Amino acid sequence: MTKLNIAVLGAGSWGTALALVLADNHHDVKLWTHRESQADQINESHSNEKYLPGVTLADEITAFSNIRDAIDSTDMIVFAVPAKATREVAEQVNQVSENPAVIVHVSKGIEPDTHLRISQILEETLTPEAMSDLVVLSGPSHAEEVVKRHPTTVTAASENIEAAKKVQDAFMNQHFRVYTNSDVIGVEVGGALKNIIALAAGITDGLGYGDNAKAALITRGLAEIARLGVKLGAKPLTFSGLTGVGDLIVTCTSIHSRNWRAGNMLGKGHKLDEVLESMGMVVEGVRTTKAAYQLANKYHVTMPITSALYQVLFEGVHPKEAVDQLMTRVKTHEMEDLVNILEDQGEKTGE
Numbered sequence: 001m002t003k004l005n006i007a008v009l010g011a012g013s014w015g016t017a018l019a020l021v022l023a024d025n026h027h028d029v030k031l032w033t034h035r036e037s038q039a040d041q042i043n044e045s046h047s048n049e050k051y052l053p054g055v056t057l058a059d060e061i062t063a064f065s066n067i068r069d070a071i072d073s074t075d076m077i078v079f080a081v082p083a084k085a086t087r088e089v090a091e092q093v094n095q096v097s098e099n100p101a102v103i104v105h106v107s108k109g110i111e112p113d114t115h116l117r118i119s120q121i122l123e124e125t126l127t128p129e130a131m132s133d134l135v136v137l138s139g140p141s142h143a144e145e146v147v148k149r150h151p152t153t154v155t156a157a158s159e160n161i162e163a164a165k166k167v168q169d170a171f172m173n174q175h176f177r178v179y180t181n182s183d184v185i186g187v188e189v190g191g192a193l194k195n196i197i198a199l200a201a202g203i204t205d206g207l208g209y210g211d212n213a214k215a216a217l218i219t220r221g222l223a224e225i226a227r228l229g230v231k232l233g234a235k236p237l238t239f240s241g242l243t244g245v246g247d248l249i250v251t252c253t254s255i256h257s258r259n260w261r262a263g264n265m266l267g268k269g270h271k272l273d274e275v276l277e278s279m280g281m282v283v284e285g286v287r288t289t290k291a292a293y294q295l296a297n298k299y300h301v302t303m304p305i306t307s308a309l310y311q312v313l314f315e316g317v318h319p320k321e322a323v324d325q326l327m328t329r330v331k332t333h334e335m336e337d338l339v340n341i342l343e344d345q346g347e348k349t350g351e
Contacts, residue, residue: 001025001169002169003026003027003028003171003209004027004028004075004076005027005030005073005074005075005076006027006028006029006030006074006075006077006078006170007029007030007032007071007074007077007078007101008022008029008030008031008032008036008072008078008276009032009067009077009079009080009081009084009089010029010032010033010080010081011032011033011038011039011042011048011051011063011072011080011262012051012080012081012082012143012281012296013048013051013052013143013144014080014106014143015031015080015081015106015222016031016048016051016052016055016057016143016246017052017143017144017146017147018078018080018106018137018146018171019031019057019061019195020057020058020147021053021146021171021173021174021175021176022170022171022312023057023058023059023060023061023128023205024058024173024175024176025172026172026262027060027170028060028061028062029058029060029061029062030062030063030064030069030070030071030074031061031062031063031064031070031182032063032064032065032067032070032071032194032262032282033063033064033065033066036065037063038050038063038065038165039063039065040063040155042061042063043062045059046059046061051281052143052144052147052169053247054165055147057175057290062151062168067089067092067093067096068096071096071097071101071186071346072098073099074099074101075102076101076102076103076136076167076170077093077101077102077103077104077107078104078105079103079104079105079106079107079122080105080106080107080164081107081286082083082107082109082282083107083108083109083110083111083118083176083192083282083284083330084109084111084287085341086107086121086122087103087111087119087121087125090122090125090126091125093126093130094125094126094127094129094130097130098129098130098133098193098289100128100129100132101130101131101132101168102133102134102135102163102233102271103126103130103131103132103133103134103135104135104136104137104156104167104168105118105119105122105124105134105135105137106135106136106137106138106248107284108138108191108192108194108195108284108288109138109186109192109195109284109287109288109291110189110192110193110288110292111291112197112287112289112290112291112294112297113294114324115285115291115294115295115298117135117184117185117188117189117192118136118188119136119184121304122134123338125189126213126286130149132163132165133160133163133166133185133331134158134159134190135156135158135164135166135167136156136157136158136187136191137155137156137157137167137171137178138154138155138156138157138187138188138190138191138242138247139153139155139191139242139243139246139247139267140152140153140242140246140247140249140250140251141153141250142250142254142256142257143256144256145256146175148177149175149195150175151175152176152177153176153177153178153179153242153246154171154176154177154178154179155179155180155181155187155241155242156168156171156178156180156181157181157182157183157184157186157187157188157203157243157346158180158181158182158184159182159184159232161180161182164181164182166178167175168180170325174208175253176333179242181238181241181243182237183234183235183238185229185232185233185234186229186234186235186238186239186243186244187243188213188226189225189229189234189304190229190234190238190243190244190247190248191237191243191247192284192288192291192292193224193225193228193229193306194221194244194247194248194251194252194293195251195259195283195284195288196220196221196222196288196289196292196305196306196309197217197222197225197248197251197252197260197284198248198251198252198259198260198263198285199255199260199262199263199266199283199285199286199289199307199313200217200221200257200263200305200308201214201218201221201252201260201263201266201311202257202260202261202262202263202264202266202267203264203266203267203309203312203319203322204217204267204323204325205260205262205263206263206266206267206268206269207225207266207267207268207319207320207323208254208267208304208325212219214252214253214324218248218249218252220304220305221240221248221252221305222244222245222248222306224301224302224305224306225239225244226239226244227301227302227303228292228295228296228299228301228303231299231301232295232299244324246275253257257278258281258282258283259283259284261279261284262276262279262283262285262286263285265278266319267319268313268341272286272311272313286313288310289306289310289313289314290310290313290314292306292309293306293310297332304326305326308322308323309322310334317324337338
């Protein structure tokens with residue numbers, strides 16, 4: 001394995017966990033945070049207590065609060081900041097970048113109003129002088145388990161499959177397995193929209209409903225994720241993989257999922273502002289729900305779970321009322337979505 005100089009932008013739980021994976025692979029890792037006090041703690045105590053308490057960080061990880069120093073002479077830059085901060089941080093990279101690097105993003109979200117995926121934001125913002133290739137790294141993965149070296153599998157997706165293989169080589173080890181994929185749209189849409197369904201799953205748990213309700217949400221949630229994803233240009237099979245059903249399962253069923261936890265609090269009667277304040281970390285599903293709702297209306301895609309959650313989050317509808325509305329929707333056939341997707345694909349390919 002070739003030793004690389006890699007910058008990870010964002011010292012939250014996921015950015016820190018990925019920095020540890022890269023350090024395990026003997027790369028030189030620069031971890032950037034906009035807070036100088038956090039950088040000092042990481043360098044002095046080799047820990048990031050706010051986001052990963054009790055975890056010892058490798059000596060190969062050096063933290064920086066100056067972004068110019070963090071990306072100096074890097075071969076690869078990993079964007080691990082929240083989706084809403086991606087554009088701002090990319091603009092900062094443009095201002096100080098002196099050589100193009102492979103750009104990897106690991107955030108999961110869609111920008112409201114513009115409806116851009118994270119890769120599209122980076123392509124729109126970063127200059128050719130800052131970016132040589134762009135790769136999405138996504139999949140069913142909780143930072144809390146990655147730092148314990150528990151088996152984890154993710155996908156590196158890029159239109160340039162050779163760039164995806166570079167990222168695969170940089171991250172993959174005996175604990176962290178990386179597959180490659182060329183369907184960037186499908187990987188990003190699956191990773192973003194699963195947070196919506198996780199919020200809904202948390203709500204049903206908070207309301208006291210059981211496994212039946214959660215199974216229904218996961219299954220029907222996957223159907224509407226695929227419905228919108230295919231409309232946006234994704235390949236249907238991608239949603240049966242790690243960044244589709246895999247990510248959906250882990251995010252809807254784990255206490256590590258901040259989206260599930262936020263939904264659970266909503267189901268128990270807490271207000272959205274109260275939930276977001278108590279979380280202490282970004283709940284990507286809230287912002288993504290707004291974007292997905294807008295996209296569904298724009299492209300006339302039926303997304304009942306997303307619509308119901310939008311009403312809960314932004315229109316003050318009580319969670320139980322939203323669930324009741326879902327259960328009394330107009331009758332339909334379970335395989336209708338699959339038939340429509342296959343017909344759409346046939347029209348695109350001329351078959």
